[in-house]
Amino acid sequence: MVHAVEQSRIEHSQVEVNGVRLHIAEQGQGPLVLLLHGFPESWYSWRHQFAPLAAAGYRVVAPDQRGYARSGRPTAVDAYTLPHLVGDVVGLIRALGAEQAVVVGHDWGAPVAWISAMLRPDVVRAVAGLSVPPRLPAGLVRLELSRRLYGDGFYQNYFQQPGVADAELARDLPSTFRRTLFFGSGDNPDQPAPWLIGEGQTLLDSIPEPKELPGWLTEQDIAAFAEDYAQHGEHAFTGPLNWYRNIDRNEELLAAFEGLGISVPALYVAGDRDLVSALHGVDRLVAALPGIAPKLFRSVILPGCGHWTQQERPAEVNAELLAFLDHLDG
Structure with missing residues (x-):
């Protein structure tokens, strides 16, 4: 069993949202807190947050987002735009x-x-x-700008090749998760740095397998992520990669909302060794947070922490989330 004591009260179920079956993990009763994972992860990336938030009186729900892990995978590439993903958030809350x-x-x-x-x-x-500060209205920069800044080997551009990264990532799931999770971590002495694939390299050539796992990550954790993805075989990563294949489309679809900010209370937490912090303009986005989100509660930078914020520094992240929730509820 994976973290048997910690996971013992988490319940798993399936919810139909906007025609897509979403797997959810859930614990606790009270006001709803929805936890959304990133790439290449699943609900399991929040394993350390369930019990503390539930104990504080919240209903904690972490879905596998569309295309990921145990959730459904629409076949069309353009079924993974940000309007679809925001629709899933709204639909899941209602469901x-x-x-x-x-x-x-x-x-x-x-x-x-x-x-x-x-x-x-x-x-x-x-x-x-x-990890990722708000860049409104569409989240990420256009692919052509990424290409000018970092070259064709920048991972977001590399992911655009149909079937290429899909096959490489799915070939050996445990190795994929060992490599990606170590590469982006604060334990990697080469971080922070953008993820670049050199000419003639495969995706996984660019991120060697670590000699040993960092202290926050176990082989049981690796097995849990791999198990979540294994059911989809060689297409295990096609859904997640399709999110990247809509970067430019998102810009077009959300252009009408240019100039909108975030009017609700907000919190930002990141590590000072996060590879995101090395990307062009991210420092300016973080500095602009109080203007983008006028009800910003706090912007916190965790020393020594890499990209996998809530996994690498669960105690600090949980403390910040609980302080934020306490602030909201007075």
Whole structure:
């Protein structure tokens, strides 16, 4: 069993949302807190948050987002736009019988959370983003700008090749998770740095397998992530990669919302060794947070922490989330 004591009270079920079957993990009773994972993860990335938030009186729900892990995978590439993903957040909150939720997102889950708050402040009563600050209205920069800044080997551009990264990532699931989780961590001495694939390299050539796992990550954790993805075989990563294949489309679809900010209370937490912090303009986005989100509760930078914020520093992240929730509820 994976973290048997810690996971013992988490319940698993399936919910139909906007025609897509979503797997959810859930614990606790009270006001709804929705936890949105990133790439290449699943509900399991929030394993350390369930018990503390539930003990504080909250209903904690972490879905596998569309295309990921145990959830359904629409076949069309354009079924993974941010309007679809925000629609899943709104639909899931309704399907869970709630009117509102606090939405917390990490990595790709952060743009989904930020933009859900921007578009639906009536449903998202507060928002927290881990690692990725809000870049409104569409989350990420266009692919051509990424290409000019970093070259064709920048991972977001590399992911655009149909079937290429899909096959590489699915070939050996445990190795994929060992490599990606170590590469982005604060334990990697080469961080923070953008993820670049050199000419003639495969995706996984660019992120060697670690000699040993960092202290926050166990082989049981690796097995849990791999098990969540194994049911989809060689297509295990096609759904997640399709999120990246809509970066430019998101810009077009959300252009009408240029200039909107985030009107609900907000929290931002990131590590100072996060590879996101090395990307062009991220420092300016973090500095601009008080203007983008005037009800910003706090912006916190965790020393020594890499990209996998809530996994690498669970105690600090839980303390910040609980302080934020306590602030909301007076």
